[in-house]
Amino acid sequence: MQTNTIDRTAKQIVLAVQEYTLFAWRAILNLFSPPIYWTDFLIQSDIIGVGSLSIVVLSGFFTGCVLALQSTATLQAFGATSVTGRFVALTMIRELGAVLTGIMVSGRNASSMASELGSMVVTEQIDAMRALGVDPMRKLVTPRIFACISMLFFLTILSDAFGILGGAAVTVFLNHQNGTQYFSMAWEGLRLRDILQGLVKPLFFGYIIASIGCYHGMKTTGGTEGVGRSTIDAVVTASVLIIVVDTLITQVMLTVF
Amino acid sequence: MNDTLTPLFPSQPPDPEPDAGPVVALCGVSIAFDGPPVLRDITFCVAPGETRILLGPAGVGKSVLLKLVNGLHCPDTGSILLFGKEISRMPEREIFPIRARTGMVFQEGALFDSLTVRDNVAYQLIQESAPDDEIDRRVREALTFVGLEETFSLYPASLSGGMRRRVAIARALIHNPEFLLYDSPTGGLDPVTSTTIIELIVKQRDVYRTPSLLVTHRLQDAFTLCTHRFDPGQGKMVPLPKGHTAPDTTFLMLEEGRLIFDGSLHDLLHTDNAFVREFLE
Secondary structure (H helix, E strand, O other): OHHHHHHHHHHHHHHHHHHHHHHHHHHHHHHHOOOOOHHHHHHHHHHHHHHHHHHHHHHHHHHHHHHHHHHHHHHHOOOOHHHHHHHHHHHHHHHHHHHHHHHHHHHHHHHHHHHHHHHHHHOOHHHHHHHOOOOHHHHHHHHHHHHHHHHHHHHHHHHHHHHHHHHHHHHHHHOOOOHHHHHHHHHHHOOHHHHHHHHHHHHHHHHHHHHHHHHHHHOOOOHHHHHHHHHHHHHHHHHHHHHHHHHHHHHHHHHHO | OHHHHOOOOOOOOOOOOOOOOOOEEEEEEEEEOOOOEEEEEEEEEEOOOOEEEEEOOOOOOHHHHHHHHOOOOOOOEEEEEEOOEEOOOOOHHHHHHHHOOEEEEOOOOOOOOOOOHHHHHOHHHHHOOOOHHHHHHHHHHHHHHOOOHHHOOOOHHHOOHHHHHHHHHHHHHOOOOOEEEEEOOOOOOOHHHHHHHHHHHHHHHHHHOOOEEEEOOOHHHHHHHHHEEEEOOOOEEEEOOOOOOOOOEEEEEEEOOEEEEEEOHHHHHOOOOHHHHHHHO
């Protein structure tokens, strides 16, 4: 009996991975053949990009503050508080800016995509769209994926910038250190590979957030309860995948550079 | 822009060609979803100008059958010909242009919540980039047809259940469909609103002679469709003389996924099938 359950669960997981792969691949391919819904791309860019600005700016700024506070306490023991700027900038740009932005945007937008598309599925709006001769994959999924990829890229840059500013605020106003020194150390410590690493990650994270959110939304079954389940699954899966993929990309980037 | 800019509801209803093939033909269609088959070996067709009423209790697969006909589900076995084209094994992108020739009214209306009534009704026209003036004119015509001109700028959330169904009918009709599918258009509505919806369906049948497949479990609606006609002079639905029925309106009946009846109202009322008799009683 238990073997049967394990067998069935394993098959379901393999089937879900297969379905997700085909789903995500179709969404990408749609960008290379008409019709392309540019208006929907712009609307989604506004919802994802402009709509997430406040949470990304705030989370980035205060993460920078915390990094500066924590690092100063440690660096003081070695008399190296002058490298706080370098520490904060490297950590934000290489790692935390992209990951934190990804997780914040995932919490806000993967959930909204899953619930919005899920509601459309259970109220037959997706079927109605197909009956009206419009492909929901092209109209709803592809614009969301590409809007999320492009917006996450810029949101990550903003998060990095505000993180560095947050670190500067703590360094100057709480630790009473020199601001110029903070920024010059931050600038001198940065290399092209660090920036590349920080800018490649949001491209993958944006793809994960939107494709997982849309996938769970479009596969919703079981009425309003199913919509809630899809929303939770989308946020959990996207958040975990962001961290897993971050590990893989970091390893690859460190090997390449 | 092509045929999308032709007037909504042409002044002369198209007469079906006498030797034209069926609009829809199903042969040996079966489908299952993670369990026992929902539909088994379904065979029937809809001729040009014909209205077929699909009866059956809740949960026998009526809505699934309707979605199969429109290519929204893919059957496990059997063939489905829509406008003479085999759609059961066709990739979805090739079905879209065929499906655009049909109009479908969903059970709860399935209006897009985020769009106004105008944008809902004009959905297909907007996708085809029709000019705004043309869209507004045709939407107003379609809304006038269903008696809801005043809802032009409203959102679906502010409409009653009956109004939502009527907007859904307007959306299905705006593109001059060659075949109409109604999925329980009166389900959950009060008798007065149900009669309004049935009157619209009778009007579409008798004035524009659009072939259709209508799913319902309400016998009263089915019989009204069969025993009434639309009188353009009076602008309303009137009963046919006693003993007469609409000749092109026939019945299908499902029981546990199987088609157990296919015939006229007379045949339905005089059948020996125990399930049909029980359903009628």
